Amino acid sequence: MNIVVAQSGGPTCAINASLLGVFRHAGKYGEIDKVFGSVNGIEGLIYGNLVNMSDIITTDDDIELIRQTPSTVLGSCRYKLPDYKKEPEVYEKIVNNMKKNDISAFFYIGGNDSMDTVMKLDAYFKANGIDIKAIGIPKTIDNDLPETDHTPGFGSAAKYVATTMQEITRDSSVYSIPSVTIVEIMGRDTGWLTASSALLRVNGESAPHLIYLSEKPFSCKQFIADVKRVQKKHGAVIVALSEGVELNPDEIEENFQSGKNDIFGHKYLAGVARSLEKIVTKEIGCKVRSIELNVMQRCSSHLSSKRDITEAERIGGAAISAMLEGKTGVMMAFKRVSEHPYNVKIEAVDVNLVANRVKYFPTKWINKKGNDVTKDAINYCLPLIQGEQNFRMKNGIPQHYVLRTALPGKK
């Protein structure tokens, strides 16, 4: 039998490691002949853009380089499958392309939306008596998938955030004048990655002095009061802020010189950190800088967590084992079985419990004032950022895996 694997959603540093996990583990079993890669996620199966993974991973060098290359070797997509009862044509195309290639299992590495694809395909297969298995492999820097202790990609992103926040802290403390530095961190709905900025306290740093997550209502007035209070003690205030933090237009209108329209025009143009920069400038008048960590959070593989990459590869392999045990309609998940020493086991969980659901950052790990996280949050994140990859450099720059020929359907 043959199988197919695809990558979907936003890139991370670990998604290629999971691809390797699937490919290499499949190679250990005589039952599996070919591992196909679907180009640009599920789109490749719709349009017939498949590649034999053995054609693109041919040497030990390829394996080593793919492991240290961020983003997706096979490309990605943001495609959401329609309801199969209303639009069965897309499903028929997928099944045709699978049958044409003798494919009997589909592995999808991705986040919430990708698990929706796994769930829908599995339901379609079952409803139509098609013997093809569908298995999800988690991936997202947002760490917001239910039923798993954490998601591959999060550990490397957290290591980047903690390291960079520490460097920004050094950078922001050089002058003798008071200042505020507001760092905007990815996470539209959840604050996991923003919370990971607290990790640098393990090394004795007081920064970040204030942490605001997407999960909590945000008061601009309280924020200004927090900053003023912290500034008395620390001079150079460092703030970590989820991109999903929402400003309240009415509160702005009532309390600030820059009115609602002014600030919300800002927010639309340049994100929440930049809007708060403007408010701090007007209300406190000190030196202010806003910084967006942007895509560097998800693609800085030169700083990836070795544990994250290792686990990502392992969970890809575990998906193959689960399929061979007959499982389908599942997502592979980590269960933390021990804290000291840190240890996880991998289980298969019902994908219906994951798809389209969000695991929020626990309220009990946010302090009462809503401007910091607790020690529990730090303890949770700490094991996930451990270890550095032994990186291969070329001409002073990390060496990346780059395809030798274009993938079908990809320019």
Add this chain to the structure above:
Amino acid sequence: MNIVVAQSGGPTCAINASLLGVFRHAGKYGEIDKVFGSVNGIEGLIYGNLVNMSDIITTDDDIELIRQTPSTVLGSCRYKLPDYKKEPEVYEKIVNNMKKNDISAFFYIGGNDSMDTVMKLDAYFKANGIDIKAIGIPKTIDNDLPETDHTPGFGSAAKYVATTMQEITRDSSVYSIPSVTIVEIMGRDTGWLTASSALLRVNGESAPHLIYLSEKPFSCKQFIADVKRVQKKHGAVIVALSEGVELNPDEIEENFQSGKNDIFGHKYLAGVARSLEKIVTKEIGCKVRSIELNVMQRCSSHLSSKRDITEAERIGGAAISAMLEGKTGVMMAFKRVSEHPYNVKIEAVDVNLVANRVKYFPTKWINKKGNDVTKDAINYCLPLIQGEQNFRMKNGIPQHYVLRTALPGKK
């Protein structure tokens, strides 16, 4: 005799290595008793905030950690000395604090403005028959100091820019749709650092596909034409752009749907890349993202160039030797004596030739269309990013040197 050293201007990854160079090299000579550090640049000498460097660098561990810690251990300032003929009081305060501590030489690690301080102090000392020497040690990620082949700090920043551009390139190429990613790189007046993004072509990348430097007049209309042309070939277009690139209000008014006020409001709020993002969205309509590399360019010491750090320490040491040879009113400078193998020697140059002057990126290294740099630019930058520091980590995060007690005058 005693000496004093200070750090000034914007932080870099290498400025602490130069501090170590001064401190450690001074320790080799019996003539030099104490090395003082002036807190917050020249301000420390004005207000009497000096620290004995032996009190803050006490162990081999301290040395190793300072070398891998970005920004300035002694703090920094943006203070510009007044004309001594008009306001001699500041100079008198500085000289009093120097004499009180038996200081006979002043070492200033910094950029153009800091060299202005060295020049003015030296002129004041000479005019008043004061036997104190003033020596500049170059530092700036902008690489815009005349009379030196390059400046410490630039190599590490260039390594960060090239590495990050490569990772952004991977990240931006995942989807099957056309896109534009505009990366804004530091350099208000000069494009050295933006040009260094071309380094990743040495590893076979085609990105960045377009490079615009501060030195060349920028046409928005030409930019849109360039992007459209490149997009036909590459799909996901990667643009490197100096923060100093200037948009022409009249050109915008004449050619674009978003009028002058719209775009210039934007630029004021959020930088040139974000303004161009808006123009591309309206004119081309594809997926667009703007990214500011922000302070991470100057403080990501986890990715510093070993050659840069080594040279920064070496040039700090050379400043001590120059002082002992009787030199004053000079800046230490690199002269590239050989390309293959790369080799530099260190000379002392007249600080009057450096202060308040700017070394622009050579026009002959910019292509005719003004949207790329030549192979010469790549060859120039390549040796400067070579080698990685052997980094000490703690809890999965780089370990930084942090002062055990507060510096005088610093909170």
